[in-house]
Amino acid sequence: MRPIPHKVLVASALAVTALAAASLPVPSAAAAPPTAPLAAAACTPAQVVTNGDFESGTSPWSQSSTTVITSRTGQSAHGGTSFAWLNGVGSTHTDTLSQSVTIPSGCSTATLTFWLHIDTAETTSSTAYDKLTAKIGTTTLATYSNLNKATGYAQKSFDVSAFAGQTVSLAFTGTEDSSLQTSFVLDDIALNTSGDTTTPPADSTRTPAAPSYTVSLSSNTSGTVWTGHESATFTNASSTALSEVYLRLWDNYHGTCSAMPITVSNVTGGTAGALSVACTALQIALPTPLAQGQSATIGFDLGITVPSGADRFGYDGAFSMIGNALPVLAVKDGSGWHLDPYTNNGESFYSLAADFKVTLDHPTTLLVPATGASVDAAGSSGRTITTATASKVRDFAWAAGPFTKISGTSTAGTPINVYSVSGISSANAQSMLTTAKTAVDAHAARFGAYPYGELDAVIDNNFWFGGMEYPGFVLDLVSTTALTHEIGHQWFYGIVGDDEYNSPWLDESFTDYATDLALGKTGTSCWSSVSWASTAENITNSMAYWDAHSSRYSTVVYGYGKCALHDLRRLLGDTVMAKLLKDYATSHWYGVSTTAEFKAAAQAATTTDLTSFWTTHRIVG
Numbered sequence: 001m002r003p004i005p006h007k008v009l010v011a012s013a014l015a016v017t018a019l020a021a022a023s024l025p026v027p028s029a030a031a032a033p034p035t036a037p038l039a040a041a042a043c044t045p046a047q048v049v050t051n052g053d054f055e056s057g058t059s060p061w062s063q064s065s066t067t068v069i070t071s072r073t074g075q076s077a078h079g080g081t082s083f084a085w086l087n088g089v090g091s092t093h094t095d096t097l098s099q100s101v102t103i104p105s106g107c108s109t110a111t112l113t114f115w116l117h118i119d120t121a122e123t124t125s126s127t128a129y130d131k132l133t134a135k136i137g138t139t140t141l142a143t144y145s146n147l148n149k150a151t152g153y154a155q156k157s158f159d160v161s162a163f164a165g166q167t168v169s170l171a172f173t174g175t176e177d178s179s180l181q182t183s184f185v186l187d188d189i190a191l192n193t194s195g196d197t198t199t200p201p202a203d204s205t206r207t208p209a210a211p212s213y214t215v216s217l218s219s220n221t222s223g224t225v226w227t228g229h230e231s232a233t234f235t236n237a238s239s240t241a242l243s244e245v246y247l248r249l250w251d252n253y254h255g256t257c258s259a260m261p262i263t264v265s266n267v268t269g270g271t272a273g274a275l276s277v278a279c280t281a282l283q284i285a286l287p288t289p290l291a292q293g294q295s296a297t298i299g300f301d302l303g304i305t306v307p308s309g310a311d312r313f314g315y316d317g318a319f320s321m322i323g324n325a326l327p328v329l330a331v332k333d334g335s336g337w338h339l340d341p342y343t344n345n346g347e348s349f350y351s352l353a354a355d356f357k358v359t360l361d362h363p364t365t366l367l368v369p370a371t372g373a374s375v376d377a378a379g380s381s382g383r384t385i386t387t388a389t390a391s392k393v394r395d396f397a398w399a400a401g402p403f404t405k406i407s408g409t410s411t412a413g414t415p416i417n418v419y420s421v422s423g424i425s426s427a428n429a430q431s432m433l434t435t436a437k438t439a440v441d442a443h444a445a446r447f448g449a450y451p452y453g454e455l456d457a458v459i460d461n462n463f464w465f466g467g468m469e470y471p472g473f474v475l476d477l478v479s480t481t482a483l484t485h486e487i488g489h490q491w492f493y494g495i496v497g498d499d500e501y502n503s504p505w506l507d508e509s510f511t512d513y514a515t516d517l518a519l520g521k522t523g524t525s526c527w528s529s530v531s532w533a534s535t536a537e538n539i540t541n542s543m544a545y546w547d548a549h550s551s552r553y554s555t556v557v558y559g560y561g562k563c564a565l566h567d568l569r570r571l572l573g574d575t576v577m578a579k580l581l582k583d584y585a586t587s588h589w590y591g592v593s594t595t596a597e598f599k600a601a602a603q604a605a606t607t608t609d610l611t612s613f614w615t616t617h618r619i620v621g
Contacts, residue, residue, distance in 0.1 A: 046604045047587050048101045049170065052114075052189035054082035056579070064096040078115040078153045078187035079448035079582065086174030087130060088183035090121065097186070098171035105165030107193040112136065112160045112170070113587070114189040115153040120146040120182040130182035131175050136160050137168035146182040153187065153449075155589060160191065188448065190587040194597065204334035206592060208234035208245055211329050211354035213396070217302065218361035223320045223368075223400030224306040226360075231269075231299035234329060241289035245270070245298070246330035246337055250349065251313045251323075252279040253342035261305045261313070264327060269298035281330065281339045302327070310462035312397075312475060319401030319421045319460065323470055324349060326358075326396050331499075340501040343543045345550050346508070346557075347493075347500040353392040353590040360386045360398065367405055369419045369456040370398035371473045390452065392590045393471035394497055399458050404429065410437040412444060415454040424459050428478045432459055439484040442518035446578065447491045447585040455490070457483060469493060481515060488514040496585050497592045502542045503621070506593050509539065509561025510581075516562060523566025530560070538618040539564060540595050564617040571613065572606050580605045595621035 050060050054077075058069045061084075069084050077083040086095035103110050114134075122129055128145030134156075135141060141158045170191070174184045217228035236242045249262040257279040264272070264282055273283030290296050304325045310316035312323040328351050331338045340348050360368050364384045368374070372390025379385040390396060403419035406429055410416060416436045420429045436457050444450045452472040459476055467476040469489030476483045492514065493500065493507035500507060516523055533552055536545070539561045546553040569577035584593075584601050599619065603610050614620070 046104060047190050047192050047583050047601060048103060049099065049189050049191045053077075053080055053187065053579075053582055053586065054084060055080045055582070060099055062096075062098045064094065068095055068097055075117070075183060075185045077449075078117075079586070080187075080445065082187075084172070084186040086132060086172065086184040086186070087176045088181045089176055090179060090181035091176065092178050093176045095174045095184075096171065098169050100167060101170050101191055102167040103160065103163045103165065103191065104193055107164050108161060110159070110161040110164055110191065110193045112141070112158045112189075112191045113155055113589070115155050115187045116144065117153045117185040117187075118144060118146070118149045118182065119185075120149045121180040122146040122149075122182060123180075129177045129180070132184040133173045134158075135169075135171045135173070136163060137166070144184065149182075153185075164193070188586040188589075190583060192587045205238040206331055206333045206352060207237040207242065208329050208332070209237035209352060210235050211352060213326065213328070213354060213356045213358075215302070215326060215356070215358040215396075216361075217304070217359070219363070219366070219400060221363055222315075222318070223362060223366045224315050226302075226304040226306075226322075226325075228302055229299065230302045230327065231297055232327075232329060233295060233297040235295045236290040236292055238332070239292045241291050242286060242332075243289045244273075244283055244285050246339060247282045247284060247327040248330050248349075248351075249275075249280050249282055249327050250342055251304075251325050253344070254307050254309075254311070254313055255305075261307060262325060262327065263303040264300045265303075266301045267298065268300070269296060272300075277339050277341055280342050282327070300327075310460060310464060312465065312468040316421065316460055316462050317401075319399065319403065321397075321399050321458065321460075321475055323397040323468060323475070324395065326356075328354070328395060338499065338501070340543070343501065343547055345547050345553055346504050346543050348543065349395060350499045350501060351394045351497075352592070353394055353497065356388070356390045356393060356396045358388045358390075358396055358398070360388070360400075362386065362400060365402060366400045367403045367419060368398055368400050369403070369405075369417060369458060369473060371396045371452075371456075371471050373453045390471060393452065394494060395470055397470035397473050399473075399475075403458070406430065406433055408433050408437060410441045412441045412449075414440050414444075414450050416440065417454060417456045419456065419458045421458075421460045421462075424461065424478065429459065431480070432457060432476070432478060432483055435480045435483050436487060439487040439518055440490070442484075443488050443491055443514055446514065446517065447582060448495070448589065450490060451495065452490065455487070457487075481519065484518050485511055485515040488512075488518070491585060495590060496588045497590075498594070499592070500543075503540065503593075503595055504543055504546070505539050505557050505561045505619075506595065506598070508557050509565060512558045512562035513565040516566070523563055523569075526563035526566050527560070532618070538620045540618070540620045560617075564619060567617065568602065568613065571608065571610075572602070576605050595619065 054069050071082045075085050084097050130146045132144045212233045215230045217226040219226045251262050252260045255261040270284040270286050306315050306320045338350050368386045370388040372388040374386050374388045377385045405419050407417045418429050418433045456473045461477050467482045467486040469486045471494045474486040488511040492510040498506035
């Protein structure tokens with residue numbers, strides 16, 4: 001979300017002001033280390049694969065030929081321009097790619113991930129003629145073949161924690177038989193370590209994991225009331241049995257407990273308990289405790305009544321914005337259940353990546369932009385059924401109204417749709433389409449390819465909040481900076497998740513920094529009259545603090561936060577900072593980021609002790 005203090009009115013269009021002027025002192029790269037030595041942590045989280053995106057040449061990879069690591073035409077990168085292309089010759093051939101990696105001791109978790117694309121000229125559906133083998137040390141992790149061909153990249157993940165404390169070879173070997181090519185294309189290889197072995201890993205496991213939501217709703221004639229059914233399937237990832245789950249009914253903030261905009265009834269697969277947290281949390285007791293690795297499904301009837309107001313959940317004239325309306329599962333981790341209150345100052349919406357299939361039955365006169373890829377089919381007389389599917393997203397949002405729609409495709413191939421309410425000129429709509437095309441490609445080039453197919457932007461200059469992000473779907477004013485910012489959230493919150501209530505800087509500061517880079521701003525003289533309100537004020541404070549000090553939220557989290565990242569870039573150097581953020585995004589793709597993990601990744605990228613940097617910039621955690 002982009003809070004209103006960042007906005008000013010310029011020539012009847014809304015634009016976003018930038019912080020100006022004097023620089024906060026930054027530790028010199030040559031600064032002396034602290035006089036007192038720091039105690040070594042039992043496990044320092046790190047990403048140990050070097051040049052896993054192949055954007056820095058070939059070192060330290062060993063390859064069987066100079067054509068393995070490449071950017072040549074015929075294949076494309078998952079992100080950036082370079083990739084590793086094994087085989088694809090169409091005759092008897094072997095390609096190899098390897099690197100020696102050291103997995104630090106004392107870490108309970110070590111996870112190898114890589115993105116793999118396979119295409120083939122083989123026509124068989126039963127015989128593996130051409131193969132790719134992934135190994136660590138002498139252990140074969142997986143073997144893929146022409147039978148695994150698929151459109152686009154897929155991420156593979158392996159637990160390699162058994163190799164903690166060892167230096168081993170990470171190797172890929174591709175073999176082809178005498179005819180018909182198969183190409184094995186690798187990119188964004190990472191091996192992330194974390195977790196102290198003295199801490200039981202189950203305590204911090206985020207669960208319920210891998211949620212899958214199926215929703216069917218039908219609207220009234222205006223699109224302001226929706227009724228139907230939702231089900232949620234999930235797995236307990238923790239070694240502690242789950243006896244309950246919680247649904248977050250976020251938009252009950254916009255009503256009262258006696259007149260709730262979001263109603264849940266006729267629960268199956270569990271027993272509904274009491275509503276709590278101002279009726280935004282509903283306990284569902286499971287019939288029997290769910291053991292680790294077991295899955296369950298709950299279902300319920302759902303009612304949504306959209307209130308009046310140009311809000312992320314509200315209707316503005318004939319146009320309804322329906323954000324955070326679908327109940328989603330709360331997260332349980334080492335801190336217990338996250339049942340934080342709704343905040344209208346920012347976001348509280350901590351959730352894990354999930355799959356959604358949402359069917360929306362609505363009058364044909366209403367267009368329904370939504371998260372994911374949508375397909376329309378004829379419904380009953382005068383109605384349309386829009387089915388939207390989305391994979392690995394943290395939420396689902398949609399809008400309904402007689403929008404004016406224009407479409408285009410970014411240079412890198414992302415389809416963009418701009419939906420305008422009445423009163424938005426065609427020139428402004430075209431400008432926002434141009435901005436969206438440029439922004440999505442700029443962010444993708446820096447942090448990894450946009451994975452959600454199409455991107456929908458709903459434009460309404462009446463939004464009091466400026467802009468709001470959802471996966472594949474944003475709400476915004478006519479503003480180049482604001483739209484670039486909200487699209488940046490597709491990476492920081494959408495792809496690289498975070499606990500938005502307790503660590504809002506991890507999405508807002510990073511997104512504002514990404515926005516600056518996309519708009520060609522370097523953050524020179526970024527700070528303006530730096531003044532901390534108290535010793536308790538930090539960039540990394542939670543929304544509980546910012547709700548109590550709301551006038552400081554945008555100044556510190558957006559302004560000081562992005563400026564701190566600019567300072568870190570100047571300290572590390574442009575190339576190192578770019579690689580740090582690209583690698584960090586890759587290693588947390590569809591996962592959850594924490595302040596401690598980012599600080600550890602930044603420290604691992606430099607020989608300069610960053611302790612004083614974090615202290616000076618009030619980055620705590």
